[in-house]
């Protein structure tokens with residue numbers, strides 16, 4: 780089984796803390812995510828700084844675009860994003876806009892299936908119009924209500940679509956190997972790294988667990 784890429788999700792609202800957390804996690808991850816709340820507070824300057832600080836990493840900008848796909852995502856690809864997200868609940872035209880602008884810049888678009896009712900149908904539609912990555916995602920508020928991404932991940936992998944699958948939603952040291960065994964292309968870990976008193980240690984633990992799964 781191919782080892783998935785590891786993505787750290789940075790959801791702090793503080794600019795300097797985000798820059799520091801990125802540096803601590805970077806040696807152990809493949810993708811650095813600027814999370815949606817962080818992006819809304821800190822904006823394009825932070826995208827540019829994280830891009831400049833980590834030339835060897837993929838930079839993920841969690842736009843969660845809902846409308847005006849091409850128009851909204853283009854400046855972030857120009858600023859160095861490798862992957863931007865568009866919501867699976869958006870119009871297919873919006874999703875296609877982000878896919879098109881990603882392709883125009885040689886980058887990738889991820890369709891986030893958070894809150895999508897018929898995930899199999901929307902994933903197939905997104906794959907058909909060329910989405911690069913499908914995101915199985917149990918949001919933070921859904922996690923607070925006790926939900927996990929595990930069953931949705933297994934169902935998505937079983938579809939066998941010709942698209943990469945990312946999984947996010949409360950993944951931590953005790954669950955990451957179970958997640959890896961389900962076969963995603965990308966495993967996202969946020970709070971289990973950034974909420975740890977030693978983010979660097981937590982990131983290394985996740986990396987080691989993924990490698991030995």
Ligand SMILES: O=C([C@H](O)CO)[C@H](O)[C@H](O)COP(=O)(O)O
Nearest residue numbers: 788814815948949950968969970
């Ligand atoms: O995408 C996320 C959330 O919607 C806030 O932007 C998180 O980055 C994602 O859920 C990963 O974080 P954890 O669930 O803390 O691992």
